[in-house]
Amino acid sequence: MNAAKRYEMFVRFRAANPKPETELAYTTPFELLIAVLLSAQATDVGVNKATRKLYPVANTPQAILDLGLEELTEYIRTIGLYKTKAKNVMATCQMLVELHGGEVPQDRESLEALPGVGRKTANVVLNTAFGQPTMAVDTHIFRVSNRTGLAPGKNVDIVEQKLLKFVPKEFLQDAHHWLILHGRYTCKARKPECWNCIQVDLCDYRSKTPAPAGA
Structure with a gap:
């Protein structure tokens, strides 16, 4: 995918959803941190039911x-x-109290030092709670980046670095949410809804799916 297509892709994402947000329920950086920590191999809906x-x-x-x-x-x-x-x-809470005065740190090194917090979780917190232009590559973003040709890579680290390089700066703050939502609801793993996709003419995916009967 060339630069012009990438730019147009995010123009369309922004037009369709100007202010994308995480689907995890939270009101403070700490609530977000715990919700993201709990969300590994779980759905946002399931996490929200518990944290509610x-x-x-x-x-x-x-x-x-x-x-x-x-x-x-x-x-x-x-x-x-x-x-x-x-x-x-519990271990994370202990460290937050002892080392950070009960507050969630706003730097990657301190976040990744917390038990159960990896790079992806740190990126989500830095982006969503603190407004930093990070890119948390989960399974949805990894799939969309490879399938569309936006930022192909063999592992999440490569995809993350490519996205940080290729996504136009004006879109970088919200790109994480747009790509997750696109992968969750349109560019699905087993049966992508190519027929219902606003990016279908920009996408490099060869096996595009047709509209189901009656759609």
């Missing part, structure tokens, strides 16, 4: 520490890998 009950009871690092591991585990039991995630959340 948890956050009114405990939505600060100290409050979760006061809640304790057993109580926290009960709140997130419906989420995949909940036992490991509960331990990571």
Whole structure:
């Protein structure tokens, strides 16, 4: 995909959704951090169901520490890998209290030092909570980047670096959300809805799907 097509792709994304947002429910950087930590191998809908009950009871690092591991585990039991995630959340809260005054740090190094927080989670928090132009490459973004020809790469690190290089700067802040939503609802893994895609004429995907009967 050339520069002109890439630019047009994001012009269309912006026209269709001028202010894209994460589908994870949160009101503070800490709530977002915990929601993203819990979202690994889980759906945003599933995470939101759990945090909708948890956050009114405990939505600060100290409050979760006061809640304790057993109580926290009960709140997130419906989420995949909940036992490991509960331990990571508790350890993360401990570090936030001890090292950062209970606040979520705004730099990558400090975020990635937190238990259960990898590069992708750090990128989401930096982008969504703190407005930094980062690119959190999940399975949706990886698929869309390769399938469309936007930023093909063999692994998430390569795709991330290509996206940071290729996405026009004026779109970089929101590109993460546009690409995730596009992969989640249109450019799906098994049956991409090419017939319902605003980027179909720009996309390099050869096996474009036709509209189903009656559509």
